[in-house]
Amino acid sequence: DKNYNDKQSILKLISQLLAERIPYYNWVGFYLVDETEDNSLVLGPFVGEPTEHTKIKFGQGICGQAASTKTTFVVDDVSKEDNYLSCSPKTQSEIVVPIFDKNGNIVGEIDIDSHEKAPFDQDDRSFLEAIAKLLSERFW
Ligand code: SME
Numbered sequence: 001d002k003n004y005n006d007k008q009s010i011l012k013l014i015s016q017l018l019a020e021r022i023p024y025y026n027w028v029g030f031y032l033v034d035e036t037e038d039n040s041l042v043l044g045p046f047v048g049e050p051t052e053h054t055k056i057k058f059g060q061g062i063c064g065q066a067a068s069t070k071t072t073f074v075v076d077d078v079s080k081e082d083n084y085l086s087c088s089p090k091t092q093s094e095i096v097v098p099i100f101d102k103n104g105n106i107v108g109e110i111d112i113d114s115h116e117k118a119p120f121d122q123d124d125r126s127f128l129e130a131i132a133k134l135l136s137e138r139f140w
Helices: 007-021 061-069 120-140
Strands: 027-033 040-047 056-057 073-075 093-100 106-114
Touching: 007 040, 007 120, 027 061, 027 093, 040 061, 040 093, 040 106, 061 073, 061 093, 061 106, 093 120, 106 120
Parallel strands: none
Antiparallel strands: 027 040, 027 106, 040 056, 073 093, 093 106
16 A cells, blocks of 8 residues: 655655656656765665666766756766766666755755657756655655
């Protein structure tokens, strides 16, 4: 049976819905700011291939750069990035949207990988930023 109340369950459900409904969202997950270590992220609920990147330091990869700069990153072609952590050779593009608490501190992020090149447009960005804001209001 499902629990629609706790944070981890809701993050998992959102990952499942996004991965199921949007054909070019091929890996969908959350990284959360590590509460036991400064300036690092830990892998939270996700849907898709398992990744070896379960911990990411701020500044490392697309996820770490989104965390340290507190901005949404859209990468149309990951093969052109040098600060990038590969999870799957199938991944061609990525979007990372930060989640903030009420004080503007980063608490986590939504990370989506696509097998298509340059699929993420302004609608994806606005939609995912709206989800990040709702989650923030609910849980942080
Ligand atoms: N590609 C990310 C790492 C996380 S995986 O995509 C799930 C990055 O460069 O930070």
